[in-house]
Amino acid sequence: xxxxxxxxxxxxxxxxxxxxxxxxxxxxxxxxxxxxxxxxxxxxxxxxxxxxxxxxxxxxxxxxxxxxxxxxxxxxxxxxxxxxxxxxxxxxxxxxxxxxxxxxxxxxxxxxxxxxxxxxxxxxxxxxxxxxxxxxxxxxxxxxxxxxxxxxxxxxxxxxxxxxxxxxxxxxxxxxxxxxxxxxxxxxxxxxxxxxxxxxxxxxxxxxxxxxxxxxxxxxxxxxxxxxxxxxxxxxxxxxxxxxxxxxxxxxxxxxxxxxxxxxxxxxxxxxxxxxxxxxxxxxxxxxxxxxxxxxxxxxxxxxxxxxxxxxxxxxxxxxxxxxxxxxxxxxxxxxxxxxxxxxxxxxxxxxxxxxxxxxxxxxxxxxxxxxxxxxxxxxxxxxxxxxxxxxxxxxxxxxxxxxxxxxxxxxxxxxxxxxxxxxxxxxxxxxxxxxxxxxxxxxxxxxxxxxxxxxxxxxxxxxxxxxxxxxxxxxxxxxxxxxxxx
Amino acid sequence: xxxxxxxxxxxxxxxxxxxxxxxxxxxxxxxxxxxxxxxxxxxxxxxxxxxxxxxxxxxxxxxxxxxxxxxxxxxxxxxxxxxxxxxxxxxxxxxxxxxxxxxxxxxxxxxxxxxxxxxxxxxxxxxxxxxxxxxxxxxxxxxxxxxxxxxxxxxxxxxxxxxxxxxxxxxxxxxxxxxxxxxxxxxxxxxxxxxxxxxxxxxxxxxxxxxxxxxxxxxxxxxxxxxxxxxxxxxxxxxxxxxxxxxxxxxxxxxxxxxxxxxxxxxxxxxxxxxxxxxxxxxxxxxxxxxxxxxxxxxxxxxxxxxxxxxxxxxxxxxxxxxxxxxxxxxxxxxxxxxxxxxxxxxxxxxxxxxxxxxxxxxxxxxxxxxxxxxxxxxxxxxxxxxxxxxxxxxxxxxxxxxxxxxxxxxxxxxxxxxxxxxxxxxxxxxxxxxxxxxxxxxxxxxxxxxxxxxxxxxxxxxxxxxxxxxxxxxxxxxxxxx
Numbered sequence: 004x005x006x007x008x009x010x011x012x013x014x015x016x017x018x019x020x021x022x023x024x025x026x027x028x029x030x031x032x033x034x035x036x037x038x039x040x041x042x043x044x045x046x047x048x049x050x051x052x053x054x055x056x057x058x059x060x061x062x063x064x065x066x067x068x069x070x071x072x073x074x075x076x077x078x079x080x081x082x083x084x085x086x087x088x089x090x091x092x093x094x095x096x097x098x099x100x101x102x103x104x105x106x107x108x109x110x111x112x113x114x115x116x117x118x119x120x121x122x123x124x125x126x127x128x129x130x131x132x133x134x135x136x137x138x139x140x141x142x143x144x145x146x147x148x149x150x151x152x153x154x155x156x157x158x159x160x161x162x163x164x165x166x167x168x169x170x171x172x173x174x175x176x177x178x179x180x181x182x183x184x185x186x187x188x189x190x191x192x193x194x195x196x197x198x199x200x201x202x203x204x205x206x207x208x209x210x211x212x213x214x215x216x217x218x219x220x221x222x223x224x225x226x227x228x229x230x231x232x233x234x235x236x237x238x239x240x241x242x243x244x245x246x247x248x249x250x251x252x253x254x255x256x257x258x259x260x261x262x263x264x265x266x267x268x269x270x271x272x273x274x275x276x277x278x279x280x281x282x283x284x285x286x287x288x289x290x291x292x293x294x295x296x297x298x299x300x301x302x303x304x305x306x307x308x309x310x311x312x313x314x315x316x317x318x319x320x321x322x323x324x325x326x327x328x329x330x331x332x333x334x335x336x337x338x339x340x341x342x343x344x345x346x347x348x349x350x351x352x353x354x355x356x357x358x359x360x361x362x363x364x365x366x367x368x369x370x371x372x373x374x375x376x377x378x379x380x381x382x383x384x385x386x387x388x389x390x391x392x393x394x395x396x397x398x399x400x401x402x403x404x405x406x407x408x409x410x411x412x413x414x415x416x417x418x419x420x421x422x423x424x425x426x427x428x429x430x431x432x433x434x435x436x437x438x439x440x441x442x443x444x445x446x447x448x449x450x451x452x453x454x455x456x457x458x459x460x461x462x463x464x465x466x467x468x469x470x471x472x473x474x475x476x477x478x479x480x481x482x483x484x485x486x487x488x489x490x
Numbered sequence: 491x492x493x494x495x496x497x498x499x500x501x502x503x504x505x506x507x508x509x510x511x512x513x514x515x516x517x518x519x520x521x522x523x524x525x526x527x528x529x530x531x532x533x534x535x536x537x538x539x540x541x542x543x544x545x546x547x548x549x550x551x552x553x554x555x556x557x558x559x560x561x562x563x564x565x566x567x568x569x570x571x572x573x574x575x576x577x578x579x580x581x582x583x584x585x586x587x588x589x590x591x592x593x594x595x596x597x598x599x600x601x602x603x604x605x606x607x608x609x610x611x612x613x614x615x616x617x618x619x620x621x622x623x624x625x626x627x628x629x630x631x632x633x634x635x636x637x638x639x640x641x642x643x644x645x646x647x648x649x650x651x652x653x654x655x656x657x658x659x660x661x662x663x664x665x666x667x668x669x670x671x672x673x674x675x676x677x678x679x680x681x682x683x684x685x686x687x688x689x690x691x692x693x694x695x696x697x698x699x700x701x702x703x704x705x706x707x708x709x710x711x712x713x714x715x716x717x718x719x720x721x722x723x724x725x726x727x728x729x730x731x732x733x734x735x736x737x738x739x740x741x742x743x744x745x746x747x748x749x750x751x752x753x754x755x756x757x758x759x760x761x762x763x764x765x766x767x768x769x770x771x772x773x774x775x776x777x778x779x780x781x782x783x784x785x786x787x788x789x790x791x792x793x794x795x796x797x798x799x800x801x802x803x804x805x806x807x808x809x810x811x812x813x814x815x816x817x818x819x820x821x822x823x824x825x826x827x828x829x830x831x832x833x834x835x836x837x838x839x840x841x842x843x844x845x846x847x848x849x850x851x852x853x854x855x856x857x858x859x860x861x862x863x864x865x866x867x868x869x870x871x872x873x874x875x876x877x878x879x880x881x882x883x884x885x886x887x888x889x890x891x892x893x894x895x896x897x898x899x900x901x902x903x904x905x906x907x908x909x910x911x912x913x914x915x916x917x918x919x920x921x922x923x924x925x926x927x928x929x930x931x932x933x934x935x936x937x938x939x940x941x942x943x944x945x946x947x948x949x950x951x952x953x954x955x956x957x958x959x960x961x962x963x964x965x966x967x968x969x970x971x972x973x
Contacts, residue, residue, distance in 0.1 A: 042586075042587060042588050045814070046809050046814075047586070047587065047588070047815075048568065048574070048576075048581070048584070048586070048689040048690075048809070048810075049566075049567075049568045049574075049586065049590060049686065049687040049688055049689045049690065050588075050686070050687075051685060051686050051721060051722050051723065051724075052723070053720065053721060053722075053723050054723065081805050083804075083805050083808060083852070085808065085811060085826075085829055087813050087825070090809060090814060091808070091809050092805075092808030092809050092811060093805050093808060145813075145814075272853055272854045274804075274805070274849065274852035274853060274854075274857075275852075275857075276801060276802075276805070276852050276857070276861060279692075279693035279694040279724075279802055280690075280693050280723065280724060281723050281724075282723055282724055
């Protein structure tokens, strides 16, 4: 029998407001434990929450961008449970009246498939603190810095069928929120987290199977692994004649397996009730309209524009425009240096390579367009080759506060313009490799590349590859004719 | 001396803020052995502060009519650096790191906090007998309870151990003890006084209010503590009417409704009925019109109140679990044991009872049946009041069905104790301003309180009616001397 996986998501996204949702503490990531908190966010007796208006604005803009209908009358509810990271022993959230409902997101997976994922609702809530365990003395301490960071919880319908669709959806959310400037959605910093609801059923079935919920998934790759694991586990249970228990499972990405946390039978009763400390918040139609009006251009439109105006391929345009930061750098740089193809080259080979190697998030790439354009001009003018350009560009990605030309001169990276030197190097390489020369003679013309490589190496990549190519070909041909002459 | 008289005497130089504080501190410390009205008396802090205030009064920096006046504060209002216990073992040694908004305002006006008042644990109770620090006694008769939960406040004012006090009223917690002790207690419109720093019992009912010798003092205190606070989203953004300045003492033409249900309810002491009707007569003779009205919902008020208040309390008190501050049991081997053991050991019986009740009514399957239904009743009660106040200025009724009961008898009969709130809880359910003030004594010499309730935001009208009555009578000048 063929099995189909059905997945629904609950994605938590931290909003990047300057201050917390119910007090004026900083939301900055990091900081020594318990330095970004106050009596309000640590739930000291007698304190009261006051809603940060910016959170509501960000929330509404997110809801509109994800095609939701926005509720004008908003209320918060208390979700009651005991855990040391929750100092009030309740989380202020929205159960009865979430601010946004019935939206959708259109996604495109890597394999090019397009799907529409429906959004059931989005609600606002506060984040909890963090437990820090010390193995040394088996103690646990609390860090309340994260307490009260504003969160949006995006609840989708069970519309996903593959892990690829899930990561495409999260990537799209990340892109949209970055364009709105309301969140950086960094999974590794915990500003985006997802709980995965998953069930399997025989392909073509109309009813859903029993689902499990997996918590604690903290990276795109972990999500893929967790989904693969859980789908396989459920399928095996069913194929072996067992039944799936509705339960919450914790994903352990190190052991690469999920473990049961609690089943539905002892599911928590959160005893939700309307938060009496915060009066209902009304968003006017005018405000909603205003936020609709200031909706920015998103990745999709921007990619189309890049294809049209800068002649990028669809794939390149989509990769660059997915991140507002990258797209801004790209567009600004092209505007200054007017060389889209060269900028594209450095983006695809340099920037993306750097992000992968250093595990840097797209929104943390700090590349000044003026500097980038200056660099492009230098490459295009032939002052340096692309090969030695790599060194300069890497430096540019990690720090932009230096003079490019001085750096090039100090590191002797200028292109070798002395054709005599090139020719001399070619001659020495040819005479040092007689075996290769005879291979070339015997028609192995591919060996030409070897000679070019050797010459470039000797010249430390500073010569124009085209000139070297030409010189090598001429040099080899000359040897040829010399020999013939000798005959 | 009333608070205003004390303030005037300090201003004129007859006495100083320091001597006023000393006098109250002496009386508080001496009287406390019998009355147990205070959990903490802060002599040194108060005297130091009084000296500073005195300088500022002399330099003209402080001009409030209550500058230099000693104040006593219920122990559920946070005072920075002064332990704030809620009369609970749970917070026995809890020192807040911040001042409640009312304390900030009081101190900015030159008030001098002299101590923290005993109360029912976490303000849950009607007798001030549930305190971890022992019961408060009624200075009128030491074998009687002072009422609750602001029993320490009413007893201290009645026993001249305090000039004026700040209490809190969730279901009658300022008015009931004021009634039992023969002093004046005012619960403002919900939202007029900031709750920031008031340790929550039931958030949608809690309101800080003054307990004092008369309505004029209450008005003068309202001038100081009322007003919008950005730290409390439920505080109302309204302009102060100038409470003290608005007291005319005139009630001519005022329409006062007297609910018949209050007088036919079983358990109403006939002497109470008689004194309350006599009080209505006084106002009528002063030009007010009195008329019988109906409050058909009255019998649903107490159950609705206890369901909602307990629900909110169960959530509000969850934060006391032994992790961050307060009492932590030593007997635990797991996280859940840390919680259960600390909460079992840190809370008293009445508090645990209400937490259980509140947890129950919010539980899956019961929420609709209890909590939502009670909210429905609450909405109906509000509507009923709106309708009445479209025709009447004020409602007059007893503050409680009876005078102060004997100590030690109420907690075993909780239903009877809960019913002592029957006349006060409606004002909390609807968020209305209400005042209780003395209107005579019963045959055993215990004071009887009369209550006046007004429309939301009509706080001045309520205070003024009490003030008019007190201009014509002397019941509020009758004090108990604690020997």
